[in-house]
Amino acid sequence: MALSPASNLGPAVGLICRECGTAAELGPRYACDQCFGPLEIEYRFTRTEGAHPEITRASIEAGPRNIWRYRGLLPVPDQVAETPNTEPGFTRLVRADQLAESLGMSRLWVKDDSGNPTHSFKDRVVAVALAAARELGFKVLACPSTGNLANAVAAAAARAGIRSAVFVPSNLESQKIITTAVYGGTFVTVDGNYDDVNRLASEIAGEQEDWAFVNVNVRPYYAEGSKTLGYEIAEQLGWRLPDQIVVPVASGSQLTKIDKAFQEFIKLGLVEDRPYKVFGAQATGCSPVAAAFKGGHDVVRPVKPDTLAKSLAIGNPADGPYVLDVVRRTGGAVEDIDDAEVVEGIRLLARTEGIFGETAGGVTVGCLSKLVRTGQLDPEAETVIINSGDGLKTLDAVAPVVGPSANIAPSLEAFRAAGLA
Ligand SMILES: *Cc1c(COP(=O)(O)O)cnc(C)c1O
Numbered sequence: 001m002a003l004s005p006a007s008n009l010g011p012a013v014g015l016i017c018r019e020c021g022t023a024a025e026l027g028p029r030y031a032c033d034q035c036f037g038p039l040e041i042e043y044r045f046t047r048t049e050g051a052h053p054e055i056t057r058a059s060i061e062a063g064p065r066n067i068w069r070y071r072g073l074l075p076v077p078d079q080v081a082e083t084p085n086t087e088p089g090f091t092r093l094v095r096a097d098q099l100a101e102s103l104g105m106s107r108l109w110v111k112d113d114s115g116n117p118t119h120s121f122k123d124r125v126v127a128v129a130l131a132a133a134r135e136l137g138f139k140v141l142a143c144p145s146t147g148n149l150a151n152a153v154a155a156a157a158a159r160a161g162i163r164s165a166v167f168v169p170s171n172l173e174s175q176k177i178i179t180t181a182v183y184g185g186t187f188v189t190v191d192g193n194y195d196d197v198n199r200l201a202s203e204i205a206g207e208q209e210d211w212a213f214v215n216v217n218v219r220p221y222y223a224e225g226s227k228t229l230g231y232e233i234a235e236q237l238g239w240r241l242p243d244q245i246v247v248p249v250a251s252g253s254q255l256t257k258i259d260k261a262f263q264e265f266i267k268l269g270l271v272e273d274r275p276y277k278v279f280g281a282q283a284t285g286c287s288p289v290a291a292a293f294k295g296g297h298d299v300v301r302p303v304k305p306d307t308l309a310k311s312l313a314i315g316n317p318a319d320g321p322y323v324l325d326v327v328r329r330t331g332g333a334v335e336d337i338d339d340a341e342v343v344e345g346i347r348l349l350a351r352t353e354g355i356f357g358e359t360a361g362g363v364t365v366g367c368l369s370k371l372v373r374t375g376q377l378d379p380e381a382e383t384v385i386i387n388s389g390d391g392l393k394t395l396d397a398v399a400p401v402v403g404p405s406a407n408i409a410p411s412l413e414a415f416r417a418a419g420l421a
């Protein structure tokens, strides 16, 4: 095998199976030899564990205004900030008083990840995957994608000067096809749904051993990028955790890693150890995790997705069971809403806060509203919601229901007659 065991991946010291706890050497692997369970990164970065430079609020604040300020907590080389990448992160955390008021809440924040380089949170995970993949000796950056990941991989590979190979379902929104194709690289549309594309990617990864499929064979590294959302929220709140957080769920990785980030910050003494609740948001047309939560099950039964919210349309979510663990441990819930409510969620966020989220943002706002209405989420407690992508990428969702107030002739008379004053 041409690939190397990792020599310089910062504080990462090994891999460990999330199912059976078997340890594995740090390197280009993602499944446990013993039970085929998913592998996760192991670190050494606390004071007592020694080895790596101590992480303090001041050391983080002295870093760049992007995810590399947290490089001491990620499986990336120490010099990562000096290598061309997309430098995502440090997106704005917006106090959302008008949205809060319309929902009968008192303290609400929107973490607006549409501000990343390719306008979704996927730039975070791809930047970490790219940095690790280079260190591990991979030559091509690849992925199966529901759209946003395709954008992020194609852009990051272009900036890094390496080849990309991206596979998406052929029924994807045309905006996401164009916003991937523009970066060049190998770009393949596949006649099948995301779960079909994902299976194909695993098969190709088995043959093309120097292709890093970011969310398949380098998934342990990729997944850690989502932790930066959690770190930023805590830092931007003034080094403390919110009471409640609502997170959109596709594979479920983002939700579980935000929780992991909060736990690491507590363990490192960077924030006070206090209880918080994690809530998951899905569209009813693809809600396998919400169904398992509501049914009281530990296993997530796969579904065939049928929803407008294509970026969340993963019918067989890899991290589904771990989402259930986090939500149940913290006292949260997983909720789902139908497509009409998704569209209303997009419009409500835009009307009240001037933030145009994509369908995933609509799912999150709609689920927040439902969680408050049904008494599952405390309207008085401080809450953060994630807007994970940009509405310009899913224009089709709102195009049928929004438009100009009036069309008039270019005269004052016509303006007066239209009753717009
Ligand atoms: C991928 C994606 C998510 C969810 O990510 P998972 O980690 O797979 O649960 C949420 N929002 C948007 C816009 C995405 O593209």
Ligand SMILES: [Zn+2]
Pocket: 017, 018, 019, 020, 021, 022, 032, 033, 034, 035, 036, 037
């Ligand atoms: Zn195992």
